[in-house]
Amino acid sequence: MTTQILIAGFGGQGVLFAGKFLAYKGLLENKQLSWLPSYGPEMRGGTANCSVILSDEPVGSPIVSKPDVLIAMNLPSLDKYENDVVPGGMIFAESSLISRKVARDDVKVFYVPATELANSIGAPTLANMVMTGKLIRECAAISDENIEAALKKVVSARHADLLEVNLKAINTGLGYED
């Protein structure tokens, strides 16, 4: 099985970090995987996105053009990628920042007020990880194992104090019913 994930948002929302977390989690689970960031000038304050592919087979193209899962952290990202999601796929919309509804009716949609939820646990910068928690909750292809171990890989030793709060953010998403 192959799961193609596209995470998109503003630069600074932790889009690449969330992707890295999923990639490290895949590595721990012996999956084949790729992680590809957008590295254009747009990442300096504009839109940022990253493609993550998790698979049981070798990954072909690392570019996700038809995502099974889209995490849209802002409205421009939803506008841009909504129609690319495969029928039967999933869209996670950051509903603190996106006021409109998803127009598609052939995909599963989850509205998550990730920024509000992150604020409520005192971690306003971790909407990305709240969203990731919700993804783990809803997406059968991504297990709820190895969360802490993957976090340890992706949170640098220098910022080890942030482990706890990242874990809290993921758990908040894991517990969120929309």
Place this chain on the structure above:
Amino acid sequence: MAEKVLMKGNEAIAEAAIRAGCRHYFGYPITPQTELAAYMAKRMPKIGGVFLQAESEIAAINMVYGVSAAGKRVMTSSSSPGVSLKQEGISYIAGADLPALIVNVERGGPGLGGIQPSQSDYFQATKGGGHGDYHLIVLTPASVQEMADLTALAFDLSDKYRLPSMLLADGTIGQMMEPVVLPEESCGTVEKPWAVTGTQMKRKHNIVNSLYLVPEELEKTNFERFERYKEIEANEARCEEFMTSDADVVVVAFGIAARVSKNAVVAAREQGIKAGLIRPITVWPFPKKAIEEAAKHVKGFVCAELSMGQMIEDVRLACGCSKPVLGAIRVGGMIPTPEEVLAKIKEAEGGNA
């Protein structure tokens, strides 16, 4: 088996180079190869190596020339416009018959172009690049694993045949992360009796030079060099073949274009089209034999490239123009989609080529 780690392609090159005994890195910053230089800046001082950010690409390649003359493994890295600046030095290194590794993580051109991935330095890399008659061994990684493995191979081949080697990558493979098993430590086994290391008054001194004012002598160095090139062409052409044995259409693609093309070939097979893929791992020497073999049974070839079709010429030459060669082409930082490659496969299969 050694542990798998997650790394960016650019970082994998740097770590693999260090493990291959490279302790001298000279460069000048440019996107999208920056992580390579950053990794070297962080690691080299800790292991007694040299990381030096030169005042320009030209200075950096000449520092490479100097260290190589002293018999040490040495490298530089850059991206397309920066590699153009290095061409004079690369020609000198080739003319002095020295080994060295030059990494080009290509971006769109010509001119300053853009910072998104490209393969449009193919001619420059495979046909010489600078002035004079010379070649580089050019390796084209298509995964983070190959970024590491081919770095080690590039050093070995470069030492063995005494010519510069180039790792010709693109922004995508440089920026992406994949699991990688890093190569074992090795410093190569090739003796370098020609190195300029000081004689201690015990032998005649060595001279490293690319200047030969007597035409007969200069001609002789060229003839001798091309004898070595023949040997390289006979022994070192590498490629991966995927479903080619019964193929009606063979896609030829390297690097990121090969990754995309593999998806297209799988999709074509699902639709009952006999497609295959030849993925050059060296583009000089070009894997001519694989193309020749495929030409015996295919209706046509498709070159999927991030250039205006620079590799098409080599595929045509390799098959003696016996079969049509189409291009699935995107440039400027764009990458062909599997659907675009598939459309070209269908066109070649339908004989519309």
